Amino acid sequence: MNFLSTRRSRLMAATIAATTLIAVPASAMAAAKGTDRSRDARNAINGGKARSIILLIGDGMGDSEITIARNYQVGAAGRLALDSLPLTGAMTTYSVRKDNPSQPDYVTDSAAAGTAIATGHKTNDGAISVLPDGSAVPTIMELAKKAGYRTGNVSTAELQDATPAVFTTHVVDRDCKGPQSMGDCPFGTLASGGAGSISEQLIASNTDVQLGGGRKYFNQTTTVSTSQQATVLSQAESDGYQVVTDATALASVPATTNQKVLGVFADGNLDPEWTGPVATASGTAPATCTVNPARSASQPHLADMTAKAIALLDRASRKSKKGFFLHVEGASIDKLEHSADPCGHIGETVAFDAAVAKALDYQRTHPDTLVIVTADHGHTAQIVETGSISAGATATVLTRDGVGMTISYGTAPVGKSQQHTGTQLRIAAKGPQAANVLGVIDSTDLFDAMAQALGVRR
Numbered sequence: 113m114n115f116l117s118t119r120r121s122r123l124m125a126a127t128i129a130a131t132t133l134i135a136v137p138a139s140a141m142a143a144a145k146g147t148d149r150s151r152d153a154r155n156a157i158n159g160g161k162a163r164s165i166i167l168l169i170g171d172g173m174g175d176s177e178i179t180i181a182r183n184y185q186v187g188a189a190g191r192l193a194l195d196s197l198p199l200t201g202a203m204t205t206y207s208v209r210k211d212n213p214s215q216p217d218y219v220t221d222s223a224a225a226g227t228a229i230a231t232g233h234k235t236n237d238g239a240i241s242v243l244p245d246g247s248a249v250p251t252i253m254e255l256a257k258k259a260g261y262r263t264g265n266v267s268t269a270e271l272q273d274a275t276p277a278v279f280t281t282h283v284v285d286r287d288c289k290g291p292q293s294m295g296d297c298p299f300g301t302l303a304s305g306g307a308g309s310i311s312e313q314l315i316a317s318n319t320d321v322q323l324g325g326g327r328k329y330f331n332q333t334t335t336v337s338t339s340q341q342a343t344v345l346s347q348a349e350s351d352g353y354q355v356v357t358d359a360t361a362l363a364s365v366p367a368t369t370n371q372k373v374l375g376v377f378a379d380g381n382l383d384p385e386w387t388g389p390v391a392t393a394s395g396t397a398p399a400t401c402t403v404n405p406a407r408s409a410s411q412p413h414l415a416d417m418t419a420k421a422i423a424l425l426d427r428a429s430r431k432s433k434k435g436f437f438l439h440v441e442g443a444s445i446d447k448l449e450h451s452a453d454p455c456g457h458i459g460e461t462v463a464f465d466a467a468v469a470k471a472l473d474y475q476r477t478h479p480d481t482l483v484i485v486t487a488d489h490g491h492t493a494q495i496v497e498t499g500s501i502s503a504g505a506t507a508t509v510l511t512r513d514g515v516g517m518t519i520s521y522g523t524a525p526v527g528k529s530q531q532h533t534g535t536q537l538r539i540a541a542k543g544p545q546a547a548n549v550l551g552v553i554d555s556t557d558l559f560d561a562m563a564q565a566l567g568v569r570r
Contacts, residue, residue, distance in 0.1 A: 156198035162482040162544040162565040164261075164435030166422070166471040169229070170464045171222060171275055172446030172457075174490035174535055180454070180519060181461035183495070184401070187512040193469035194485050197540035201549040203558065204536050205489050210236035213244045218534040222446065223286040225488035225555060226278035232559030232570075240274065240310065241282045248282035248307075252559055253319070253437055255568040262320045262429045262436035264421040268382045268414050268460070269443030270326030272310040275488060279439050280317035281310045290329035291344065302335045311344045315351055318372065320436075321424050323362070323417040325378035348374050358410035362420055367427040375417070383407035384444055386459025391452040391505035391519065393526045398508045398516040401455035414442060415466035422474050435481070437566065440467055449491045450529045452521040454507045457493070475543055482543035482565050486558070490535035492523040 170177070182192050206216040207224035213234070217224075221237040228234055230251040236244045241251055257263045267276040272289035285296035290311045300306035307313055311329045314322060330345040342350075349355055354371040356362045362375050387404040389396040412420075418440050425436035442464030448456030468485055475481045496502055496518050504522025511517050523531040539558070541549045548561035563569065 153198055156542055157547045160544050161567050163480040165482045165562055165565060166438045168440045168468055168471060168485045169275060170442045170445050170461065170487045172449050172489060172491040173461060173487040175538055176493050177445055177457060177461055177491060180493060180495060181458050183511045183517055184458050184509055185462050185512060192465045193472060194465050197485060197542045199546045199549055200538060200540040202536045202552045203486060203539040204554045206534065207237050208234045208244065210244045219532050220489050222274040222488050226275045228555035229558050230278040232556045234556060238286050239284055240286050241278045242284055246284050250570055251279050252562050253279040256437040256566055259568045260434045262425045264321035264425050264436060264438040265319055266417045266421050267324040267441040267443050269324060270380055271314055271322055271324040272326045272329050273443060275441045275443065276324060277310045280319055281313035282307055283310055290332035291334050292332045315344060315348045320428060321373050321421045323375035323421060325381050327376045328379045330376055359412040359416065362412050367423045373424060377411045381444060382411050384448060384456045384459060385463050386455045388455025389507055391454065391507035391521050393505055395501050396507040398510045400510050401458060414463045415470050418467040418470045446491060449493055452505050452530050454509055454519045480544060482541065482545055484541045486539040487537045490533040490537060492521050492530040492533060494520045496520045
């Protein structure tokens with residue numbers, strides 16, 4: 113591809129509690145009426161090279177998910193932080209068939225979708241940064257690391273989950289997460305001369321900052337060490353990582369540390385921020401979302417992890433002409449939408465938006481940083497006529513406007529896992545080379561745009 117020269121005046125107590133935990137981002141605002149934004153657009157079209165890139169991916173965050181979260185959190189006339197990026201386009205996301213890679217698979221999973229973004233190559237569902245034939249291809253984060261940039265990977269999921277994994281690991285099946293979980297990757301084990309499990313490859317990548325969940329896989333025994341009892345986590349410590357396991361320890365890591373940092377805050381995925389009634393075949397009474405009482409206080413929020421990663425990477429690269437590449441994922445938008453849990457995925461989208469606000473705060477004082485906000489694939493939720501009952505499952509939530517918003521989930525039978533969709537997605541950017549998201553691009557084109565902005569080659 114030839115690149116462009118290239119949001120209830122009457123809030124119930126539960127809602128107040130929820131917005132106290134995840135405050136409305138400072139950049140959330142009322143929609144501007146009749147504002148001429150041409151100057152903002154002109155100022156955003158900056159060529160040249162980016163010193164740093166912050167890529168934020170809302171897993172499963174299509175336009176419906178954004179609209180639902182906006183209506184709930186700031187009202188229909190409000191705007192989220194992610195709405196403030198000046199240049200916006202659309203991105204197609206299809207994967208390809210493993211048995212015939214020349215044919216599209218119109219509805220991608222996160223592994224193939226993430227691989228396209230991270231490597232610039234289409235692949236089959238389930239594959240992590242390998243082609244359909246199993247051959248590994250370099251990723252934007254690996255290329256940035258090789259070129260002298262600092263690197264970071266942040267997620268509310270297991271770090272071994274598909275989206276964070278695609279940036280530094282290569283396996284034929286996304287479930288090959290730990291040394292004792294390699295049944296679908298028999299030739300990828302270290303004993304077979306392969307690169308090892310996702311967990312082992314995450315540590316071998318020497319990524320400067322890695323923050324998320326997945327302790328159960330890091331606690332599996334690795335064959336990297338001569339010790340038969342060494343876990344992947346202990347190997348990480350031997351390889352120079354400072355390992356932190358709760359929010360307090362993460363906050364205490366000094367920005368001046370010379371160590372790589374591995375934060376592992378849950379056995380699996382981090383706990384959801386919000387909770388509320390899940391959708392049912394007969395609908396639900398209008399409800400407000402509440403803070404999830406089961407969420408561990410020891411787990412940092414996505415905005416906290418994002419801010420810390422930015423601070424660590426900024427300090428580590430301060431004396432270099434080259435900055436950093438940071439990937440941030442709001443993972444459980446997708447996971448809670450699979451469960452037809454509206455408050456769940458709304459809370460995760462709001463938390464993701466707070467992380468976007470942190471990235472934009474940094475970009476304002478570091479204008480040579482390219483900030484990109486997008487998703488990997490669409491999902492099932494749709495706003496339908498208030499109070500209506502659809503053929504699928506529905507739930508109604510009370511929004512910031514003080515009215516009910518009914519959400520329908522109809523891509524699987526009630527009680528089953530709701531499915532992805534093949535829709536195109538929003539992509540928005542600010543900073544050097546941001547104009548390359550304009551129009552309609554493909555997920556593979558995003559790799560090229562980022563590589564061009566950093567000046568790295570395959």
